[in-house]
Amino acid sequence: MSVLADLRARFSRERVKLQLDDIQALILRSRPEPYVGLHAMLHVDEAEGGRDLVRRLAPHIPAADDWTDDMDAWTGVAISHAGLKALGVPEASLKSFPLPFQKGMAARAEQLRDFGENAPDRWEDAFRPGTCHIALTIYARDEDALEKAIKVAMTELEASHGVTLVGTHSFGADADAKNPFGFRDSISQPTVAGGGVDPRGDERAIAAGEFILGENSETGAPVAMPEPAPLGRNGSFVVLRKYQSAVGAFNDFIRANADSEADQEKLAAKMFGRWRSGAPLILAPDHDDEALGADRSRNNDFNFAEDPKGLVCPHSAHMRRLNPRDSQLTILTDVNIHRIIRRSSTFGPKWTPDVTAADDAKDDRGIFFIFISARAYDTIEFLQQEWINRGNFIDLGTEKDPIVALHEEPGTFTIPQEPARKRVNGVTTFNRLMGGEYLFMPSLTALRWIGEAGWH
Ligand code: HEM
Structure with a gap:
């Protein structure tokens, strides 16, 4: 539909x-x-x-x-x-x-x-x-x-x-x-x-x-x-x-930090909070589910109450950071005053797995990230300061958003696991700002x- x-x-x-x-x-x-x-x-x-x-x-x-x-x-x-x-x-x-x-x-x-x-x-x-x-x-x-x-x-x-x-x-x-x-x-x-x-x-x-x-x-x-x-x-x-999206650098990053193709896909999904199809990790913890991703009656019908430790969807996943829904936050805020109507648009060649960092300089790929809100200027400044470029609000200190943060030094992405959490290093700026x-x-x-x- x-x-x-x-x-x-x-x-x-x-x-x-x-x-x-x-x-x-x-x-x-x-x-x-x-x-x-x-x-x-x-x-x-x-x-x-x-x-x-x-x-x-x-x-x-x-x-x-x-x-x-x-x-x-x-x-x-x-x-x-x-x-x-x-x-x-x-x-x-x-x-x-x-x-x-x-x-x-x-x-x-x-x-x-x-x-x-x-x-x-x-x-x-x-x-x-x-x-x-x-x-x-x-x-x-x-x-x-x-x-x-x-x-x-x-x-x-x-x-x-x-x-x-x-x-x-x-x-x-x-x-x-x-x-x-x-x-x-x-x-x-x-x-x-x-x-x-x-x-x-x-x-x-x-x-x-x-x-x-x-x-x-x-x-x-x-x-x-x-x-x-x-x-x-x-x-x-x-x-x-x-x-400007450094898709090749991102592809290389997931290849360098996971062995099998399935593990690479899982690492990428943990970073976004959803699989490629759009299926949320919370509803599809182990592998992608195309039917779920395409089903509008189900693909956004979830919250994080059942996953307080982030074992399914990491607290640092882009989607969970930018809308923590009912997650327990260390720094309290009303998530409903930070909601945004996203009208972003994608440009450039379609994604393929074989794009590497060497292609990034010659391919013009990216996103016009656009959102609408009556307090858009306040919201973006809050999001950039707190939810994107810091980790304190989820007890992760200086850890930043793995997808959209500015990484002047290579950063870390934390995946909660038991008995010990996994920390993946070498996150770079996968989306560089060209203007706004x-x-x-x-x-x-x-x-x-x-x-x-x-x-x-
Ligand atoms: C420029 C590169 C970006 C990429 C590739 C990207 C990608 C994604 C993807 C794949 C999703 C999950 C699908 C969905 O729920 O629609 C998502 C969700 C979201 N992103 Fe981004 N995003 C980008 C930038 C941003 C920025 C800069 C912000 C905020 C300042 C942002 C805010 C959000 C929000 C609020 C959601 C929805 C979370 C929810 O309600 O569950 N995104 N993004």
């Missing part, structure tokens, strides 16, 4: 509490499988020209009304703080945005632990501070639909003036939605309360204000919203981080407000 068909089966219009006709479709709508798409980064050279483009684009940005229905393609638009400024948004509004967003991602390198090979001075040109003003993302089910959607956007761009296209990047994945490492991705997503879809099994819906500005969050009140209301309400924030930005994803009202200079 496709991801949208599955959501549709659980959707009921009577349960909708959100203003879906004002929220960008991309916030709620999952990617199709298979998918293709394009990211386009634009720089606004001249405010009126930029607003003209926003005005022209607004009618092509679908709302979330029918977010569980099939669509051939859809476009989302997000704007950086520098972009809002370049578009002429008044100072009072610019100042009402949260500080990290105002500063931009590069200026927050310290809080994000983006040092060394991940530091902003090593980033690609499109991500140099102040360069990416508007980011357009198009998702499509096939090349034909993508081409049509690109043509619509490019026609509007050509008809406007004062805006420069600073970069485009194509992406896509097969029906099994595997990422560059050959693992199925984007399985676990929060259920947004009021979106119309019932959560499954033991899962509970997350308060809409965690994702949609103006709605009540998990704390019972909305998070701070940019002003005025037509600009802030029904919008959200986006974290965009482009990673904090973006604001306005509502459809806000897009018109910006395009028409609603402050006048």
Whole structure:
């Protein structure tokens, strides 16, 4: 069953509490499988020209009304703080945005632990501070639909003036939605309360204000919203981080640290928390289970209560670190305020086991890691500091996330076992940061407000 068909089966219009006709479709709508798409980064050279483009684009940005229905393609638009400024948004509004967003991602390198090979001075040109003003993302089910959607956007761009296209990047994945490492991705997503879809099994819906500005969050009140209301309400924030994946180095690492092919696959699964098919270790402890991985009614229906010691799924597995669910944590936190809607996209050649570290320099493989949350800038800074680049919260001292952490020195991955735990050394930076930005994803009202200079 496709991801949208599955959501549709659980959707009921009577349960909708959100203003879906004002929220960008991309916030709620999952990617199709298979998918293709394009990211386009634009720089606004001249405010009126930029607003003209926003005005022209607004009618092509679908709302979330029918977010569980099939669509051939859809476009989302997000704007950086520098972009809002370049578009002429008044100072009072610019100042009402949260500080990290105002500063931009590069200026927050310290809080994000983006040092060394991940530091902003090593980033690609499109991500140099102040360069990416508007980011357009198009998702499509096939090349034909993508081409049509690109043509619509490019026609509007050509008809406007004062805006420069600073970069485009194509992406896509097969029906099994595997990422560059050959693992199925984007399985676990929060259920947004009021979106119309019932959560499954033991899962509970997350308060809409965690994702949609103006709605009540998990704390019972909305998070701070940019002003005025037509600009802030029904919008959200986006974290965009482009990673180059060292798939060959990862393949070599698992080959060097496990003998048989089966053991190598198991080590890789322990590092991610799921097998390649997407089957979670908790439900398939010993070997991959393709049917389970593909079954949306079962592949995310688990927690960690039965595995307190991490004997099945290590505490340090990427997936368990980034959503510890009901794990006992040494440093307490409410996991429900750190949930994120992931909209990442994969680019580059498909994974094969024979890729080695020597191939990494010539192959362009990676992930546009993208997520949406009403507190996206706070969440990513927390995740980077605590759950990715440290191990204290799970009693593992300085041990870092084995998949996405920055390893300035080779690190360790701990696999709990009895009688003695196993420690695998030599973990390197398997995903190198090539750039990123904090973006604001306005509502459809806000897009018109910006395009028409609603402050006048
Ligand atoms: C760039 C390379 C990355 C790769 C290859 C990767 C891979 C994966 C895979 C295979 C899964 C399990 C499948 C799923 O549940 O969807 C997963 C889950 C997840 N990842 Fe990543 N990821 C990457 C980056 C990140 C980053 C940078 C973050 C956070 C800042 C992150 C946060 C998450 C979260 C929250 C989950 C879901 C956990 C859950 O709800 O169970 N990932 N990732």
